[in-house]
Amino acid sequence: MQIDVQQKSHARHMVLLACVLSFLVAATFVGTTTTSYASSVPGGNVSDPAVRAVDIARPAIVRIITSISGHLDVQFPSGQTVTFPQTGQGYQAQLSGTGTFITSNGDILTADHVVSPPPSVLQDAASQDVATYISQHPNTGIQASSAALVNQALNAGQLKSTAHYDQKSSEVFLSTDYTGPLTAKTLSGVPTTMHSTVDKIEKESPFDQMDVAVVHAPFQDTPGVQLADSSNVQPQDALTIIGFPGNADVNDLPQNLFTSSVNTITVSSIKTTQGGAPLIQVGGNVEHGDSGGPGLDSQGNVVGIVSFGLSSANSPGSTSFLQASNSARSLITALNLNTTPGAFEKLWDKAFSDYASSTVGHWHTAQQEFQQIATSYPQFQAITPYLTYAQDQAKTEKAPQAQATPRSSSVSSSAKAPATSWKALALTIGVIAVLVLLVISLFVVAVRGRKKKTSATPQNPVVPQNFRPGYPPVTPPAIGPINTNMAMPARPAPGQPGPMQPPVRQPFPGQMVAGTPPQGSGMQNNSLEETMRPWPCGHMNRLNARFCSVCGELAPQPPTVRRVEQ
Known part of the structure; x- marks a missing residue:
């Protein structure tokens, strides 16, 4: 019993040891294939799918600066x-907004008021002149007022006006997420390859309707962002907007002007315009200059276009609205634009996905793909920090056994990861070997435990023939030969009492008197001796006798036997 307990305890210890060793080996194996990202990694926490999607989309975001020249006709009462x-x-005025490449051929999605300014732009510019004219000409039919009140009257239509734009031109500037750092000190010093003029407004919906426009600028093989179904957007969804807010223009250096800002917003509600176009109401940091910028979902697809905000003097905050991407999709469908990702977008998406991966050999793969992009697209200088970091990481990474060769522009973002390295294979074999040894050890321990248990089991004891349960075994005394020379006791004289003779008791049914063999039994002396045992009174009696056949003493009580349950 004790041996069995020890065996079970030992087996449990071996199983626990096996689990611990397996965990340590597995942890070592996993640790060799998991990439940890520090805060200094270009692109930030690229292991987060939402962050990675925004990083991939950022080179496709552009800043649009529209210059206008115009007059305002005011009709007085x-x-x-x-x-x-x-x-x-x-x-003269300049307006700034944001746009997104949606094809590889220079087609840009933006808000219509970014490229076709509404009348309010000229109304704001003319307010002071109109207020001055009213104060100098009492016959206009309107009382003299401040420029602010005149501006409100013009915007609300209480004072009717008509805007005439004599000149209107929009310039598209690539962001530093594509060009890399800029050293120019003024806008005129920015390389001509980094900006281009909008040559066509392909399709637009006015500000008071859907406020979306698709324009074209002569860029080739550009990065792009795909549009998603905005009907899937729900309240409390988190979106990301990328833009160029005017409040972020701390100075006029091109490096600051063309560095985009990223903000997270939350969907508050789904509304509609007066004409029934869907609107996405959002809460968060949305500012002037973000107009036309994309609202991206967690996969990095456009689901909204920043349009306008509402605020009041008595409210410290403001409410912002995005035009739904489905409104823009109707324009794109009407134009029959090909939004299939181009060569650059495929290469960039694939390279960045490998860069953010954790598979074995991904640093070698990423550096080769980044190098191919840097060679094929020399203007894409923003790739430099990614390429440098991937090269540094590849120096300490074991090269994969079969390195995937980046293909040409037809590379798919779903390409297979590189083959497992020799180190991972060796660790896998080691894990299997350790588990096999542990199984063999457990088997040997179990077999030895069974042998010990068998050898420790006691043999069946030899029960003597005269053993009777309840009585201790007694070896009957040997009966020697009869001594014929023994003196016979003298016969008592007449009248003298003889020696005391024990009374002879008649046996109970089934009981035999000592010295009187049962009739017809034919029992031999040796059989008689084997059935006799000494009593406390000193006389020999049969095993089943109830009274002593000599002195009549009651039979002794059998000893109490305690049974021990095994």
């Missing part, structure tokens, strides 16, 4: 129509 400015030269 008196019936007069006056054109402002009265000097003859139009108002």
